[in-house]
Amino acid sequence: MSTAAGGDSLWTIGRVLTWSTTYLTESGQTSSPRLDAEVLLAHSLGLTRIQLYTEFDKPLTAHEREPFKANLKRRSQGEPVAYITGVKEFMGYEFSVGPEVLVPRPDTEILVEAALALVKDIEAPAILDVGTGSGCIALSLALKRPDAQISAWDIDEGALGVATSNATKLGATVSFRRCDALQSDVWQVGERFDLLVSNPPYIRPDERASLPNSVLGFEPLHALFAAPDGLSFYRSLAVTAPSVLKKGGHLALEIGYTQAAAVMAILAEAGWSHVTCHKDWERRDRVIQAEWAGE
Structure with missing residues (x-):
């Protein structure tokens, strides 16, 4: 989820969710990759899951993505979502x-x-x-x-x-x-x-x-x-x-x-x-x- 050509505008909330769902699916550590991605992203951004969809096309800066990436990695290693969010x-x-x-x-x-x-x-x-x-x-x-x-x-x-x-x-x-x-x-x-x-x-x-x-x-x-x-x-x-x-x-x-x-x-x-x-x-x-x- 690095910054590619075109800058941060490529990484909208919607794209981040799609990418992270695939990432968690491939990790084999969860049976609910989309839900986990939504909960972790909402937690990282201080939003509700519903707000993710009302702001689906909003670009996320690298600063906003970093804590989410760290939490996503923890989930990909098997750590329960509840322990990550607290x-x-x-x-x-x-x-x-x-x-x-x-x-x-x-x-x-x-x-x-x-x-x-x-x-x-x-x-x-x-x-x-x-x-x-x-x-x-x-x-x-x-x-x-x-x-x-x-x-x-x-x-x-x-x-x-x-x-x-x-x-x-x-x-x-x-x-x-x-x-x-x-x-x-x-x-x-x-x-x-x-x-x-x-x-x-x-x-x-x-x-x-x-x-x-x-x-x-x-x-x-x-x-x-x-x-x-x-x-x-x-x-x-x-x-x-x-x-x-x-x-x-x-x-x-x-x-x-x-x-x-x-x-x-x-x-x-x-x-x-x-x-x-x-x-x-x-x-x-x-x-x-x-x-x-x-x-």
Whole structure:
């Protein structure tokens, strides 16, 4: 994308998008090269994607193109767009993200919607988010239900820093705690919750080779993999979550789309009732919910 004969006037927004789409396609690092090019160019220019098209024939100077070229190279090497721009939209809110946390996925919005439905008739519900990462689940719930009392746990200090920053940015109130949810002693708290929600690590280690470079090479691995079979966190939560839930409290979990039967069986064996599954936008199993009737 260098200046050729004729100067900067050759490099209009439209031509830059066409060239960069081809460049990203040839890199083999993205399944959405045009979208990525638009998002990165809009970010570099301080415009919206719609404004790119209203200014399609506007020439870009070399000075305007340089930061975009740098970001485009990062994307061609597999780095997620959200890490390059520093933000990702989720549930209609803009979250700051970085390599300390997973990039929020649209599928996880199914989990938030299920959680909201479970507490819709509860006044000032108490909710616990285990493995909060960027805080996208806990903070979305806090913004959708300002009356809720929400706590969020994570093992990683860097992730909690991102989540805390997002809480300040979005004006949401959540109580954050650093702890390892796989350790039984962390569940010895005086609080009782109406709902426990979690998007835990659920990828099997032997699935590592199937992951794209944009995930495997950049996102935090401890937030992705659960040895030995992708189900360890579900087994743990099935037996520890009841200790912090009110009688009749609920559990809502994101799962890998092949894991529904296994997770539902784990919960049923542990004594949970009304175990049901929600599908994602592609009609794949994505969220399991269950009720704890109490002993």
